[in-house]
Amino acid sequence: MPDLSTTFAGGIRCPNPFWLASAPPTNCGEQVMRAFDAGWGGAVWKTIGEPITNVSSRYSSVDWNGQRMMGLNNIELISDRPIETNLREIAEVKKCYPKHAVIASLMVESTRDAWHDIVQRSEDAGADGLELNFGCPHGMSERGMGSAVGQVPEYTEMITGWVKEKARTPVLVKLTPNITDIRQIARAAKRAGADGLSAINTINSITGIDLDTLEPRPNVDGLSSHGGYCGPAVKPIALNMVHQLQNDEASRLPISGIGGIGTWRDAAEFILLGCGTVQVCTAVMHYGYRVIEDMTDGLQNWMREKGFARIEDFRGLSAPKVTDWNHLNLNFKIVARIHEEKCIGCELCYIACWDGAHQCIHLDHAHSTPPAIEAASRARISVTPIPRLDRGVQAEAPLARVPRVDEDECVGCNLCALVCPVESCITMERVENHLPRETWEDLVNGTPHS
Amino acid sequence: MGAAVPFAFQDNAEVARRFPDLHPAFDSNEALTEANRCLNCFDAPCAAACPTHIDVPRFIKKIGTQNLMGSALTILDANILGASCSRVCPVDVLCEGACVMLRYNKQPIAIGRLQRHAMDHFWERGAHLPKKSSRRRSQKIVCIGAGPASLACAAELAQQGFSVTVIERHALPGGLNTYGVAEYKLRPPDSLREVAMIAELGVEFRFGVSIEHQSDLAALESEYDAIFVGVGLGAMHELHIPGAHHNVNVAVYVVDALEFIARYKTSGNLTVGNNVVVVGAGNTAIDAAVAARRLGAAHVTIVYRRTESGMPAFGFEYEHAKQEGVVFEWLAEPVAIHADPASGRIVSLECARGGSNFHLSCDMLIPAIGQAPLRSLLERSRGPKYYTGGDCANGGREVVDAVADGKRAGVAIAKSFEAADA
Ligand SMILES: Cc1cc2nc3c(=O)[nH]c(=O)nc-3n(C[C@H](O)[C@H](O)[C@H](O)COP(=O)(O)O)c2cc1C
Ligand code: SF4
Ligand code: SF4
Ligand code: SF4
Numbered sequence: 001m002p003d004l005s006t007t008f009a010g011g012i013r014c015p016n017p018f019w020l021a022s023a024p025p026t027n028c029g030e031q032v033m034r035a036f037d038a039g040w041g042g043a044v045w046k047t048i049g050e051p052i053t054n055v056s057s058r059y060s061s062v063d064w065n066g067q068r069m070m071g072l073n074n075i076e077l078i079s080d081r082p083i084e085t086n087l088r089e090i091a092e093v094k095k096c097y098p099k100h101a102v103i104a105s106l107m108v109e110s111t112r113d114a115w116h117d118i119v120q121r122s123e124d125a126g127a128d129g130l131e132l133n134f135g136c137p138h139g140m141s142e143r144g145m146g147s148a149v150g151q152v153p154e155y156t157e158m159i160t161g162w163v164k165e166k167a168r169t170p171v172l173v174k175l176t177p178n179i180t181d182i183r184q185i186a187r188a189a190k191r192a193g194a195d196g197l198s199a200i201n202t203i204n205s206i207t208g209i210d211l212d213t214l215e216p217r218p219n220v221d222g223l224s225s226h227g228g229y230c231g232p233a234v235k236p237i238a239l240n241m242v243h244q245l246q247n248d249e250a251s252r253l254p255i256s257g258i259g260g261i262g263t264w265r266d267a268a269e270f271i272l273l274g275c276g277t278v279q280v281c282t283a284v285m286h287y288g289y290r291v292i293e294d295m296t297d298g299l300q301n302w303m304r305e306k307g308f309a310r311i312e313d314f315r316g317l318s319a320p321k322v323t324d325w326n327h328l329n330l331n332f333k334i335v336a337r338i339h340e341e342k343c344i345g346c347e348l349c350y351i352a353c354w355d356g357a358h359q360c361i362h363l364d365h366a367h368s369t370p371p372a373i374e375a376a377s378r379a380r381i382s383v384t385p386i387p388r389l390d391r392g393v394q395a396e397a398p399l400a401r402v403p404r405v406d407e408d409e410c411v412g413c414n415l416c417a418l419v420c421p422v423e424s425c426i427t428m429e430r431v432e433n434h435l436p437r438e439t440w441e442d443l444v445n446g447t448p449h450s
Numbered sequence: 451m452g453a454a455v456p457f458a459f460q461d462n463a464e465v466a467r468r469f470p471d472l473h474p475a476f477d478s479n480e481a482l483t484e485a486n487r488c489l490n491c492f493d494a495p496c497a498a499a500c501p502t503h504i505d506v507p508r509f510i511k512k513i514g515t516q517n518l519m520g521s522a523l524t525i526l527d528a529n530i531l532g533a534s535c536s537r538v539c540p541v542d543v544l545c546e547g548a549c550v551m552l553r554y555n556k557q558p559i560a561i562g563r564l565q566r567h568a569m570d571h572f573w574e575r576g577a578h579l580p581k582k583s584s585r586r587r588s589q590k591i592v593c594i595g596a597g598p599a600s601l602a603c604a605a606e607l608a609q610q611g612f613s614v615t616v617i618e619r620h621a622l623p624g625g626l627n628t629y630g631v632a633e634y635k636l637r638p639p640d641s642l643r644e645v646a647m648i649a650e651l652g653v654e655f656r657f658g659v660s661i662e663h664q665s666d667l668a669a670l671e672s673e674y675d676a677i678f679v680g681v682g683l684g685a686m687h688e689l690h691i692p693g694a695h696h697n698v699n700v701a702v703y704v705v706d707a708l709e710f711i712a713r714y715k716t717s718g719n720l721t722v723g724n725n726v727v728v729v730g731a732g733n734t735a736i737d738a739a740v741a742a743r744r745l746g747a748a749h750v751t752i753v754y755r756r757t758e759s760g761m762p763a764f765g766f767e768y769e770h771a772k773q774e775g776v777v778f779e780w781l782a783e784p785v786a787i788h789a790d791p792a793s794g795r796i797v798s799l800e801c802a803r804g805g806s807n808f809h810l811s812c813d814m815l816i817p818a819i820g821q822a823p824l825r826s827l828l829e830r831s832r833g834p835k836y837y838t839g840g841d842c843a844n845g846g847r848e849v850v851d852a853v854a855d856g857k858r859a860g861v862a863i864a865k866s867f868e869a870a871d872a
Contacts, residue, residue: 344553
């Protein structure tokens with residue numbers, strides 16, 4: 001059985017790399033204990049600070065194609081419970097679950113004393129590490145906290161420095177994606193001595209507007225505010241930012257990956273790009289703590305199949321495979337191939353290639369345009385087949401609708417394979433052109449490979 | 451503009467109770483989920499299979515974006531009777547039968563029910579059929595018969611600005627949509643509501659007018675610039691066996707299928723026997739047999755001279771009849787009807803199978819052995835003013851085929867006047 005236990009950022013031990021992100025699922029001790037019982041490896045406590053007042057409502061979501069909550073948006077602030085209560089419950093949890101990771105997420109007023117004080121108290125309560133919330137995009141930033149800090153490298157460096165003066169446990173800085181270059185902030189955190197990064201926090205968003213009332217969501221007495229976007233929709237953005245951080249020497253620190261993780265597969269991808277742990281919020285808010293069961297089970301089964309004994313065995317393996325565009329082989333050629341026996345004749349590949357790619361999928365030998373094809377169908381007279389009147393009349397052969405790729409013209413963009421609804425019906429096949437590997441960089445430098 | 455015609459019809463609660471919708475309406479969520487399943491095929495085979503070429507993926511995607519009004523108008527643009535077609539079309543052999551999902555081991559998209567969803571919304575909103583042109587055209591056109599073909603022709607012409615009159619020998623418009631479609635598919639009030647919308651376009655309706663003689667046609671020719679003949683098929687064939695003739699004593703108990711269906715649907719007469727025998731195995735025979743069961747017959751038997759594989763009814767209709775408890779006697783040829791001499795009531799149907807005869811208990815006999823074409827009228831309606839479509843021209847297909855014919859005729863008639871009006 002592969003071993004999921006891991007040690008993160010120079011000293012945070014946990015039975016598995018799956019942590020609950022700082023959010024409603026880690027609001028109180030009773031919840032965190034139930035989560036640990038369900039199998040979670042760690043929990044980042046709902047951000048602790050001077051208690052705030054929340055509004056109702058607080059969330060809104062983007063549903064997609066019948067699926068609920070492809071993206072979740074919130075306008076909630078940090079914990080609304082007193083600091084003492086949170087710290088007392090952290091102590092209780094740590095007493096009952098000494099092997100699990102409990103991280104205190106912190107956000108206080110931007111003074112050295114305030115930070116020193118909260119660091120001391122959190123560590124006294126038994127927290128295994130600290131996560132500095134410099135990422136919250138709404139509500140707190142207007143008060144000079146959260147992303148107001150995380151968008152300014154100097155503030156990040158200063159406050160991280162104050163924390164490091166006091167802290168005995170590892171310090172993680174949680175990064176906001178609401179910035180042009182996330183590495184600017186990571187570098188500042190690293191300069192100040194941070195032990196790790198948590199990325200990413202939520203993305204500024206407005207999820208939608210009610211077209212009856214013309215009021216945006218979530219609706220608070222007729223008004224709304226921009227919120228933080230998370231859930232499956234943000235995963236690709238998070239993966240890219242994680243990679244940016246891993247790929248930059250001045251930013252490189254242990255990363256706890258966050259953003260749209262809902263399954264073990266998502267988690268494996270973050271780890272393959274270099275993350276040491278992952279954090280989950282939306283998936284738990286949607287389905288409950290029980291989602292952890294398949295996360296650990298699935299990850300272990302996959303590791304066993306791949307021959308990985310522990311997390312470190314595959315961590316970061318895919319990171320070198322993401323490179324700059326000018327290092328890609330310009331002589332690598334693939335073309336689309338349609339597998340007739342699987343094709344159901346929807347012709348989505350045809351219209352996608354004509355309107356969105358390179359006009360090289362055809363339905364006939366005349367290379368008719370889409371309008372000509374549609375006009376011919378409209379002009380055809382169809383009747384209901386009546387057994388009494390139409391004995392022996394043959395229906396159109398299904399093959400008549402199978403499109404054909406002109407491989408000489410195909411640029412190998414993948415679009416048709418992406419839109420085809422049938423699995424492995426269109427495959428992208430390598431064309432051997434006997435040309436050497438050659439990149440844009442080679443062309444610019446005039447040094448082709450042999 | 452002719453006033454909207456209030457086609458008076460008394461709904462029958464007993465009929466409504468016995469004939470609930472075969473395919474109940476979708477609620478909004480179901481419709482949305484189903485609409486989102488549609489792949490939005492290019493040059494979609496479902497649309498190609500529809501005789502009226504409704505742009506199926508277009509109207510379905512509009513349901514997906516909750517643009518139900520746009521969806522209904524997309525349907526109506528191709529098929530003015532989109533509401534009744536959504537309920538009566540044999541979708542298994544039309545759009546849904548062509549759906550690519552079937553090749554994917556998946557259920558085809560429920561196109562008919564989605565179409566109904568959009569059309570129900572159109573009605574609930576009290577919307578009106580759109581005109582296609584604000585131009586007033588000088589020509590007058592008459593449509594003979596108020597069935598689907600004539601209605602489609604009339605609507606197309608009225609939408610383009612022509613004066614249109616529809617003449618009908620029955621008291622109500624709609625043809626088989628009103629009188630002949632199984633009640634659990636389409637009820638007369640729904641058919642009439644659809645016709646009322648066409649009347650609102652300015653189409654004038656005249657009821658109780660029969661066109662039989664050369665002189666009737668001559669009168670129309672002198673009054674109108676074009677004549678559309680959409681009279682459907684003629685009377686049902688009679689059973690020519692001893693005892694089958696509709697003499698006074700057996701008139702109530704030997705009734706052809708169309709008459710039987712029209713009777714329960716529109717006259718409030720729900721009479722049915724206890725042992726009903728239907729002769730023939732077409733779709734009309736099935737409708738009559740199922741109706742007999744729903745109206746309370748204990749035993750309903752369909753007698754057919756060939757085997758199962760030769761039956762003209764659609765496969766899904768056959769399955770439905772079996773589910774309703776209809777029993778089938780294959781390779782059976784009716785040879786005589788026997789009545790009780792004292793009361794005059796029929797008691798059994800004698801059938802031949804192979805070399806021997808057998809008797810089926812029977813207190814009501816429903817022949818459903820097809821309709822004769824109206825040859826004489828069609829032969830007389832020759833000349834440049836005449837157009838035709840629907841069952842009388844195509845030999846008897848579906849409502850949707852009649853709509854397609856009628857619309858094509860309407861378009862052709864309008865075109866023929868283009869030069870005159872230019
Ligand atoms: C294949 C592809 C190529 C694009 N190329 C350009 C481009 O050349 N210039 C540009 O300003 N944006 C380009 N974009 C970005 C789009 O204009 C747009 O900002 C982006 O796709 C987000 O919109 P969407 O969510 O509707 O796709 C491209 C997008 C795609 C998918
Ligand atoms: S890969 Fe791109 S260019 Fe080639 S056939 Fe597919 S859509 Fe067209
Ligand atoms: S998208 Fe796939 S299934 Fe559809 S026509 Fe193209 S190859 Fe066939
Ligand atoms: S064939 Fe089926 S999936 Fe394709 S457009 Fe028609 S209904 Fe939708």
